[in-house]
Amino acid sequence: MSRRIALSVAAGVVVLGGAGAFALAYAEEQPPALAHSTARYTAPEGDRQGTFTFTTEVTASPGLKNLKVLAWPADSSLATTEPTVKEMAGAEAAxxxxxxxxxxxxxxxxxxxxxxxAESPRGAWHVAVLATAEDGTTTLDDKAAGFTVD
Known part of the structure; x- marks a missing residue:
């Protein structure tokens, strides 16, 4: 009887150990996560230059390699096709x-x-973001934040 218990305990340890290793491997393969994304546009006025600022927090367990940012008008051709990872690779880095x-x-x-x-379309704009982790996993959010150009 005690031999059965010992085998059951050993089997349980192997199963739990395997599940733990799977969970650890799964956690490392998670793509970067974006949070608290905001965009702010200030129009130029007189001699003063305007600004566009985007901020976000990115969680990536293997570390973040880069974050690419692209602002696009809501009524542009991107509204139907949305930015792709390939297109975002050429965007500017944060x-x-x-x-x-x-x-x-x-x-x-x-x-x-x-x-x-003066050349920019008026109205709603979106900010697309491509986050690339050190392990190569990516997150593309084509509408991470928005702002309005008046």
Whole structure:
């Protein structure tokens, strides 16, 4: 009888150990997660240049390799096709700083000239984001945040 108990306990340890290893491997393969994404657009005024700023927090257990940002008008051709990973690879990169154990806070900021503002479509805009972790996993959010150009 005690031999059966010993075999049952040993089998249970093997099963639990295997499940733990699977859970650990699964956790490492999770794509980057975005949180608290915001976008702010300030139009140029007089001699003052305008700005576009996007911020987000990214959690990636293997570490974040890069974060690409693309602002696009809601009434453009991207509204029907949406940005792809391939298109986002050519977008501009944000600057990221550590913000916790596996989390970084990323900011993308650029100036907007009066000429650029005059040529930009008015109305709703979306911000697409491509987060790439060190292990190559990616997260693409084509509407991570939004803003309005008046």
């Amino acid at each position: 600057t990221c700083e550590p913000a916790g154990a596996d989390t970084v806070r990323c900011t993308y900021k650029t100036g907007v000239t009066g000429a650029e503002a």
